[in-house]
Each structure stands twice: as structure tokens, then as C-alpha cells.
Amino acid sequence: MTFEESVKHCLTKGYLKFSGRASRSEYWWFFLATSLLDLALGMLPESLSFLAQVAGLALFLPTLGVAARRLHDLNHSALWLLLGYAVPCVIATYAIFSVLTGNGAGLILSMAMGVIALIIFLVFLVMFMMRGTEGPNRFGEDPLAAPAA
Numbered sequence: 543m544t545f546e547e548s549v550k551h552c553l554t555k556g557y558l559k560f561s562g563r564a565s566r567s568e569y570w571w572f573f574l575a576t577s578l579l580d581l582a583l584g585m586l587p588e589s590l591s592f593l594a595q596v597a598g599l600a601l602f603l604p605t606l607g608v609a610a611r612r613l614h615d616l617n618h619s620a621l622w623l624l625l626g627y628a629v630p631c632v633i634a635t636y637a638i639f640s641v642l643t644g645n646g647a648g649l650i651l652s653m654a655m656g657v658i659a660l661i662i663f664l665v666f667l668v669m670f671m672m673r674g675t676e677g678p679n680r681f682g683e684d685p686l687a688a689p690a691a
Contacts, residue, residue: 543567543685549575552604556611560620564611565685569670572608576601614681615674626666630659 543551548571556564579601583594610620637652677684 543571545571545575548572552608556607557604559607560610561614562611562682563615563674563679563685564608565615565674566612566671568685569608569612572604576605609670611681612670612674614679615685616669616672617675617679617681618669625662629655629662633659 543565544567548568551568552572579597580594583591583597586593606623609623609626613620613622633652633655636655640652674684674686677687
């Protein structure tokens, strides 16, 4: 799948699609597109910074969808994404309350939880770089399989 095909698919057919499978190229091309957009919007003057927030909200569901389909290609449930989103949210919340209450032990614990979040990030990074399951799996047909003639 090319860069253009990936972006087009994720923003149209795949916008709210959490079923099926996504190849590595679909995931990584879309990741590159959203990263470049984020970089470009980050260079805007502060008076236009709200555009980055609007883009982030608009791209949240397609990003989640392509990540879910990528996990499906690896024959894993999309529920694994909860680990990637929920753990950092819990860590951030705990760290904020630790700092606000002046709890030093809580701050150390939140730093340890930050290391756990880093490990989770690295696990997802490696998983998303792996080749998907060859042939059909419980989530559908192989996205790399040649279409039937």
C-alpha cells in the first residue's frame, strides 16, 4: 500500500473501522502522515495552535482504528490498545496528584510507572513492526494476499 492509498483508506473507508486487518505499510504510512501533519501544525503561530488540537481530535478515531486493525493483523485483540492508552493516563493522573499533595513517595512511584509506560511503548513499537499473520486469521483475510481473480 502506498502513502496516498494508506492515508485515503484510513480517512475514508477506515475512519470508524475497527474490524479487519491492516498491513504494516498501511499503519506506518498513516503514522508518517499524521506525524508530518502534527509537525507542520506545531510550527504555526500560537494564535493558530487550536488547529493542532482540532486535527488531533479529528485524527484520533482513524488512528485508533488503524492501530486496532494492525493488532488484528498480528492476531491480537484490539483490547491491547487499552494498555497503551489507559496506563499512561493513570500514570499522568497519579503523578499530578502526587505533586499537588507533596507526596514524595508517590512521585518516586509515578517515575517507576513511567518506566512501565516506556516498556509498554517499546512492546507496541516492536509488535507494530512485525510481519502480520500469513493467510487468514480470526480477524479476516491477509491484507497482503493477492485478490482472488
